[in-house]
Amino acid sequence: MTDRKTLATVWLDGCSGCHMSLLDMDERLIELSSQFTLVYSPLVDRKTFPERVDVTLVEGAVASEEDLKKIRRIREHSRVLVSLGDCALTGNVSAMRNACGPQPVLLRVYEENADLQKQVPTVGVPALLGRVRPVHEVVPVDVFVPGCPPSADTIHQVLSELLAGHLPNLGGIAHFG
Amino acid sequence: MSPEANIRTLTIDGVDISARAEQTILETAREHNIAIPTLCHLEGLSEVGACRLCLVEVKGARRLLPACVTRVEEGMEVTTHSAKIDRYRQMILELFFAERNHVCSVCVANGHCELQSLALTLGMTHVEIPYQYPQLPVDASHPRFTVDHNRCVLCTRCVRVCSEIEGANTWGVMGRGAQSLVITDLKEPWGESETCTSCGKCVQVCPTGALFEKGRAGTRTAKHPEFLPYLRIMREGEQP
Numbered sequence: 001m002t003d004r005k006t007l008a009t010v011w012l013d014g015c016s017g018c019h020m021s022l023l024d025m026d027e028r029l030i031e032l033s034s035q036f037t038l039v040y041s042p043l044v045d046r047k048t049f050p051e052r053v054d055v056t057l058v059e060g061a062v063a064s065e066e067d068l069k070k071i072r073r074i075r076e077h078s079r080v081l082v083s084l085g086d087c088a089l090t091g092n093v094s095a096m097r098n099a100c101g102p103q104p105v106l107l108r109v110y111e112e113n114a115d116l117q118k119q120v121p122t123v124g125v126p127a128l129l130g131r132v133r134p135v136h137e138v139v140p141v142d143v144f145v146p147g148c149p150p151s152a153d154t155i156h157q158v159l160s161e162l163l164a165g166h167l168p169n170l171g172g173i174a175h176f177g
Numbered sequence: 178m179s180p181e182a183n184i185r186t187l188t189i190d191g192v193d194i195s196a197r198a199e200q201t202i203l204e205t206a207r208e209h210n211i212a213i214p215t216l217c218h219l220e221g222l223s224e225v226g227a228c229r230l231c232l233v234e235v236k237g238a239r240r241l242l243p244a245c246v247t248r249v250e251e252g253m254e255v256t257t258h259s260a261k262i263d264r265y266r267q268m269i270l271e272l273f274f275a276e277r278n279h280v281c282s283v284c285v286a287n288g289h290c291e292l293q294s295l296a297l298t299l300g301m302t303h304v305e306i307p308y309q310y311p312q313l314p315v316d317a318s319h320p321r322f323t324v325d326h327n328r329c330v331l332c333t334r335c336v337r338v339c340s341e342i343e344g345a346n347t348w349g350v351m352g353r354g355a356q357s358l359v360i361t362d363l364k365e366p367w368g369e370s371e372t373c374t375s376c377g378k379c380v381q382v383c384p385t386g387a388l389f390e391k392g393r394a395g396t397r398t399a400k401h402p403e404f405l406p407y408l409r410i411m412r413e414g415e416q417p
Contacts, residue, residue, distance in 0.1 A: 086282055089303045090274075093283060098310035131310075136303060144302035148282035171300030176293055177281025 005054040005163055008040035009084075010074055012067045013094040013132065014060030017149040018085040019043070022057070024152035025159075032156075035163045049073055055080045055162045061087045061094040062133045066126035075139035080162060084155070086148040086176055088135045095132040102128040143167055146174045187253035202244035202255055203231055213257050214266060214295055216273075217332035218245045219382055221405025223341060227332055229269050230295070233257050241265060266299055268306075275306040276355055277313060278327040279385070285325075286386030289399040292330060293385075309355070316361075318368030321391055322380050324359070329387035331357050335379035342408060347373040359387075 011019060019042060023029070039050050049070070056078035062071055075081055086092035097105045106128070111118045135141055145158055154174045161168040183198045189206050196205040201224065206213050216228040224245045232241040236254035241262065244255075256262070273279070273292060281293050295301075313326040336348040336359060347370050351360050361367040380388045382402045389398060 083303070090280075091308065092280060095308070095310070096278070096280060096283075098308070099278065099312045134303070134308075136305075137307065141303075146296075146302055169300075169302070171302050172297060174302075175281075175297040177284065177287040177290075 004034075005036045006039045006050070006052070007036040007159075008038070008049065008053045008056040008074075008078070009042065010040070010049075010056060010058045010060075010070065011042045012058060012060030012071065012088070012135075013063035014085065014087040015093070016042070016059070018057075018059035018087075018147075018155075021085075021147075021149035021152050022155050025156050026152070028152075028156050032159055032163065049077055051077055053078045055082065055159075057082045057084045058088050058135055059084050061091045062129070062135060062138050063094050064126040064128050068129065068138065071135060071139055080142045080167065081135075081139070082143040082145060082158065082162070083135045083141045084145050085150055086146060089144055089146055090176065091132050091134050092148060095134075098131050101130060143170075145170050146176045148177050150174055185249045185251045185253070187249050187251070187255060189255045190257055196249045198249070200249055202233060202235075202242075202247050202249060202253075205249055206244065206255075206257060211257055213244050214299060215245060216291060216295060216330060216384055217334065219334050219338075219402055219405065221342070221402075221409045222334060222337045222382070225333055225337070228273075228330070230266055232262060232265055232269075234259060234262060263299075267301060270295060270299055270301050271304045271306045273330050274301075274304045275308050277309070277311060277329065280327075284328060284386040285389045285394065285398050286328070286400075290386060291384035311355075313358075316367050317391070318366035319370075319373070319375070320368060321375060322367065322377065322388060323391055324361075324367060324388055325386060326358055327387075328385045329359060330385055331359065332384060333359070334382040334384065335359055335388060338378045338382045338405070342405065343374060343376050343378050345372050345374050345376075348379060 009019065038044055039053060040046050056074055058081065062068055083089050087094050106120045110120045145154060147154060158168050184195050185198050186195045189211055194205060194209055203213055214230045216230050217225055226243040226246040229243060231244040233244045234256040235242050279292065281287050315323065315325045317323045333350060336350060339348040340346050347361050349360055351358055351364060361370045362372055380390055381400050
């Protein structure tokens with residue numbers, strides 16, 4: 001089918017709960033799947049973000065240098081960018097470290113609470129940003145889907161509308177938390 | 178006293194309405210099922226006009242007026258919903274969310290929070306104003322209750338209920354602007370307060386997760402401020 005839309009899902013600093021909720025659409029996913037091709041996602045193998053994607057759902061906040069690089073490339077190559085869930089929208093739990101900055105958190109996890117090899121990892125992991133930011137503070141976002149996570153029904157409604165070529169407005173429909 | 182002299186006629190959203198002279202625009206609107214959002218207002222407590230969510234347009238007034246502290250006047254023309262008012266309310270709501278750390282997903286009041294509900298009813302999906310992420314204390318020194326300043330919207334319902342209903346005057350406000358904090362006594366730990374009667378009224382009237390009862394989670398954190406009007410009526414009934 002030529003009019004299939006390309007769909008990508010991205011996992012930045014979040015718990016993957018939004019992706020779980022996406023899968024929670026169950027058999028409705030099968031119905032919708034005739035309308036899109038999943039070209040990039042934690043659920044598929046492709047390692048680099050494609051050149052052109054119709055709809056990209058972003059879970060998670062922008063918390064590391066890698067997230068920052070990723071989201072900029074993703075924005076550039078996505079026609080419609082959707083902030084999916086509270087971490088992408090507000091920073092949510094990911095941004096709770098903003099009141100103190102990343103260093104005390106790293107020390108707490110990797111030194112105070114570690115029994116062996118007490119050291120903050122620096123090799124092979126991206127540096128954390130000084131401040132975790134919601135996606136729309138970094139790049140323009142087209143659709144905002146509140147919820148922690150947004151319910152499967154909400155995601156179904158959002159995807160159905162996007163695949164039909166509309167931009168859904170979740171104001172008055174989905175709430176934070 | 179002739180009852181006619183105390184009646185004012187006005188229009189709210191184009192509807193002709195009469196009200197008693199001492200009534201506010203908010204009271205009058207609600208009596209006629211006209212919805213105006215509020216956060217600091219609570220039936221049974223005095224009005225302070227702190228949250229500004231009830232701003233309405235009054236013809237001839239140069240600025241928007243808070244419906245909760247504006248009395249009705251003869252011939253007044255009030256508009257409760259317009260693009261301008263919606264924009265202001267949205268901005269006020271965003272300021273609340275940006276000012277402190279309102280993390281709904283991990284808040285004890287998730288699902289029972291008036292701020293969270295307002296975001297839904299006013300159609301807010303995200304906050305454009307940069308979040309401030311202040312470092313704020315949590316005081317869990319009281320054996321039964323906790324105050325988490327991260328979730329406080331400074332509505333002062335706790336201050337008013339403690340003064341006006343319980344008569345203990347434990348709660349107060351210190352500081353100015355965004356640095357304001359609700360405090361117990363002279364900023365003593367709540368658990369060491371000599372004036373607090375541990376009645377828990379402040380917890381029941383708090384619209385968010387700022388004041389909560391220890392050991393409660395999920396659906397059991399729902400607040401029950403509906404006792405207030407009854408208490409008021411019963412007390413006023415006692416007076417000759």
